[in-house]
Amino acid sequence: MPETRFRQIAELLAAEFAELPPGTKVAGEHEIAERFGVGRAAARAAMQELQRRMLVRRIKGGGTYTAKRIDYIISADRAPSWSRTVREAGAVPRSIVLSCEPLKMPIDVASHLGRPAGESAYRLRRRSFTDDLPASWGDEWVPFDVLPQLPTAIRHETSLHEILRQMAAASPERASSRASIEVAGDDVADGLECATGDPVWLVESVNRDGVTGRLLCFTRRWIRADAMRVVFELGGHVPPEGASA
Amino acid sequence: MPETRFRQIAELLAAEFAELPPGTKVAGEHEIAERFGVGRAAARAAMQELQRRMLVRRIKGGGTYTAKRIDYIISADRAPSWSRTVREAGAVPRSIVLSCEPLKMPIDVASHLGRPAGESAYRLRRRSFTDDLPASWGDEWVPFDVLPQLPTAIRHETSLHEILRQMAAASPERASSRASIEVAGDDVADGLECATGDPVWLVESVNRDGVTGRLLCFTRRWIRADAMRVVFELGGHVPPEGASA
DNA sequence: GAGTGGTCTAGACCACTAC
């Protein structure tokens, strides 16, 4: 039990911030330092502690804001839809298309979809938000023959899940999925508007049609760990619980 | 692309450390500061960057050592055994029993096992190592009637999986599992011999007998994120890949 | 006792954001 000054301050601020609604701007480092009569290093350490606990988001030049993580639950019997998952967690989803172009599938992508390498597919690159905060970034690969009209469709309906349902007459479900925690490289940090070295999730999924079994698309998506609490469920449901020994 | 001094140093050291075998002691902060002609804050930032990337382990008063993460793969068709999983990843597993005592199951544990709350079970608390480094800590709950002789058995055979196979004539497999990333509290940090606030995995699993379907045990285990790269696989296998956009 | 990483002070300059 380290009785350090910065941890005491962090504890106190954590309690204060818990009362505030998410997105509230809070005092800066200089102000914290003055308020508690400590140097800026101690004040900074306290704020960084809160950032590690994912209680605040800090923006260079901007300020520090209270934050709240949203559960992103991956399981076989949940629809593989970003918007639906976010909405079920009680937040507002939004996605913007960064690019949507036909490309030859690299070998790893093609093998996930059971196609020969070099076959053409649309690569849909998007950034997604929860409550207007950047939370996810990555690619969706959709083979030509699955949905040739994807580029036009995506302009009117932002949910790929919905497009597949309506225009490809499919009922998408997860065929396989894989998640791990990584450290953001420069490109990922850019896509997620976070700092290089921040912890991020890497989620790769293959979706298939629930009726015909045909493989529909392959998704490789990075998710900010401070935005989403990714929970992976295997087999039967496990009731929710509060973490502690 | 931030051209900061500490990141340059981190980059350079990362390349150097990559050549070293895991567990090698490397230069300390003071020495790094002197070598690169910077203050200790910059040297420290560089080393912390490497720690965030999970390339080194730092021990207060001890020193800094090169590290290597091991894949811990959770999937329905893999045996739910710590020792086997670690061995398959190419490391040496070891476990020590911290306690093994009969307790009345709290409601959340009991419900996972389909038992009434308050029923008796052994709570087996252990710390596990990979290559003699602390990596995991947590509890295994085994109902009395599943394995009444657990306390004596665990003294001779450290693998619960093996004990269940041999003494309960069961073939354990995962019934359900749930994983998420958390921030270590004081108790967890103590069990894992890491710092409070470090990122850790929380993995909860229910195991059953593959033949009879009977629920055998419930596991709640914390895993150091710098020791293991937990990978969760749902559905069919996804070939391994190298992370990058 | 020597060396380590953890904490902390009291300054400073910078790039960035918001206004």
Next chain:
DNA sequence: TAGTGGTCTAGACCACTCC
């Protein structure tokens, strides 16, 4: 332009580990 967080210096004391 004012304020923010990010970086950095040059010191300091501490608790801890290793020998």
